[in-house]
Amino acid sequence: MRDRASQTAEAVCLIRAREHLRAADQRIVDDPFAQSFLSPAGRLGLAAAAGAPHLADVAQQLSSGLGTFVLARHRVLDDWLAIDLQDGSPDGSPDGSPDGSSDGSVEQVVVLGAGYDTRAWRFADALRGRPVFEVDHPATARRKTRFVAGKGQDWPAVNRKVVECDFQVESVPQELARAGFDPGLRTAWIWEGVTMYLRRAAVDRTLRDIATHSAVGSSLGMDLWFLLDDPDLRASFLRASTSLLSVLGEPITFGLHPDDAEDFLARRGLKLEAGVDAGELQRRVVPDGRAVYPAIWCCRARVLGQG
Numbered sequence: 001m002r003d004r005a006s007q008t009a010e011a012v013c014l015i016r017a018r019e020h021l022r023a024a025d026q027r028i029v030d031d032p033f034a035q036s037f038l039s040p041a042g043r044l045g046l047a048a049a050a051g052a053p054h055l056a057d058v059a060q061q062l063s064s065g066l067g068t069f070v071l072a073r074h075r076v077l078d079d080w081l082a083i084d085l086q087d088g089s090p091d092g093s094p095d096g097s098p099d100g101s102s103d104g105s106v107e108q109v110v111v112l113g114a115g116y117d118t119r120a121w122r123f124a125d126a127l128r129g130r131p132v133f134e135v136d137h138p139a140t141a142r143r144k145t146r147f148v149a150g151k152g153q154d155w156p157a158v159n160r161k162v163v164e165c166d167f168q169v170e171s172v173p174q175e176l177a178r179a180g181f182d183p184g185l186r187t188a189w190i191w192e193g194v195t196m197y198l199r200r201a202a203v204d205r206t207l208r209d210i211a212t213h214s215a216v217g218s219s220l221g222m223d224l225w226f227l228l229d230d231p232d233l234r235a236s237f238l239r240a241s242t243s244l245l246s247v248l249g250e251p252i253t254f255g256l257h258p259d260d261a262e263d264f265l266a267r268r269g270l271k272l273e274a275g276v277d278a279g280e281l282q283r284r285v286v287p288d289g290r291a292v293y294p295a296i297w298c299c300r301a302r303v304l305g306q307g
């Protein structure tokens with residue numbers, strides 16, 4: 001087990017905090033809480049970006065749009081969550097069909113590998129008291145808890161449950177159950193920026209757990225890295241550059257190509273409902289033509305019943 005908080009979690013949090021500095025109509029996603037979780041080094045980075053926004057834009061170019069991808073996936077997963085939280089029928093009761101094909105309101109939300117995700121606060125109104133279970137590696141979960149304890153009073157009151165769990169070695173359903181999670185309820189699962197850091201066995205187990213520990217029609221929003229097969233220099237650079245994350249102790253280890261996802265998910269009790277690649281992300285949610293990293297895609301799936 002790692003004993004220090006995730007650095008990639010802070011990196012993506014910094015990207016969201018920086019986006020909050022843009023004019024409101026230029027933001028891909030708006031997270032006013034993100035800056036609260038930054039370390040002194042992160043705050044320095046944010047101040048530098050605020051002081052020299054053009055340099056920050058150059059850094060974004062050099063990363064081949066990774067920062068924009070991070071924002072765009074967050075936005076798309078936000079949009080999917082907003083749909084899941086809408087009432088499923090005029091009287092407010094969930095009305096998902098047995099095959100899970102229609103959108104009905106969910107009764108609980110699980111954020112797997114939550115890092116400094118702030119949806120519990122940003123969606124406080126739409127959640128209307130429904131619980132948000134934030135599952136993460138203990139080191140990251142505890143750091144977040146320390147920061148929330150210091151700032152929480154000024155933020156919306158939320159029904160947030162912290163669940164410490166290492167996906168590689170511990171059982172997600174078991175740890176969730178301890179926190180009061182009900183596997184019989186319709187659930188929105190969010191698994192953002194995590195699968196690529198896991199071994200295949202952990203991804204496999206977690207998807208099966210999702211399919212067997214939440215009601216039919218529950219949703220899953222996640223993103224998946226895949227190997228670009230273009231032989232050109234840019235793609236070769238992107239393939240090589242993923243190895244750099246090993247330096248942070250969080251190497252890329254798992255990928256799934258969009259073309260292979262339907263079968264992969266079906267074998268684990270999930271139905272692929274939508275796939276959104278870099279081009280589609282750019283069209284949907286990037287207002288100013290910023291480039292989007294091409295080797296990760298967002299995926300929405302539904303629990304079919306028998307996992």
Ligand SMILES: C[S@@+](CC[C@H](N)C(=O)[O-])C[C@H]1O[C@@H](n2cnc3c(N)ncnc32)[C@H](O)[C@@H]1O
Pocket residue numbers: 005006008009012013112113114115116117135136137140165166167168191192193194197198
């Ligand atoms: C890139 S961060 C994404 C955080 C958050 N989902 C977001 O988008 O802001 C990856 C997250 O996965 C978590 N993670 C990675 N490996 C994990 C594991 N084996 N068990 C539990 N969490 C893990 C890290 O602690 C970190 O919070």
